[in-house]
Amino acid sequence: MQAIPNPNAPMNMANPYPNPMAMPMYNMPPEIQLARAYVPDQPYERLFPLNEALKKGTLFPNLYQPYMQKRN
């Protein structure tokens, strides 16, 4: 088999594109200090198929946060 990661690895087909905001909390630094800003490390979970990744602007479902335009 190929040595490269398979971008079509098995995923939850009932919800192939989960809302990243609803995913579990990611690893924060063990010692958090005042007067600093922290961004959790991104877990390497799974990847979009490459053609979809280009369309979406990211390879990573857990970073995909599309703009939802208000209608008025």
Next chain:
Amino acid sequence: MWIYEKKLEYPVKVSSCNPTLASLIIEQFGGADGELAAALRYLTQVWTMPIPQAKAILTDIGTEELAHWEMIGTMVYQLVKDLPESKIAGTPFAAHYANHGKSPFPHNAAGAPFTATYFNSKGDPIANIYENMAAEQKARATYEHLIRLSDDPGVTDALRFLREREIVHFQRFGETARLLQEYMDSKRYY
């Protein structure tokens, strides 16, 4: 050293001749939170970063911002290239045309020319990385304004791509901030 690829990072398919929209999206070609300011900000900050991971992320993202600048310039030009010269007067693009013709030029949507005062390099890694995180959020906000203003589906599609890249870059700078903080702490207390 750079390697140039003779294609856009993301294909741009402008659907209309639209001088009004050209005069708006030029904000991201030469505005305060535009792609040129982003590219120069990150590429200028590389030298004083104390760890190789930070130098690498700034070079990578700074380079990608140049590719975004190329996309915006392409859209600006495509939106006006077929505009008959008799139809320019009276459009919001006319003031730009008076100086630059149909060439894109780095100024903002209000016509203020690009300036290096839009960004900084402090020689301080923490101050720099927080500026960069803020810059990504300001660019994201600008893209959302432009998406709301756009009535061209092809332009909107490219703007959505560029907006998502701001989110990815914010994450990368956030991860870099933590590496820098850990490095600065280790320098201070060992």
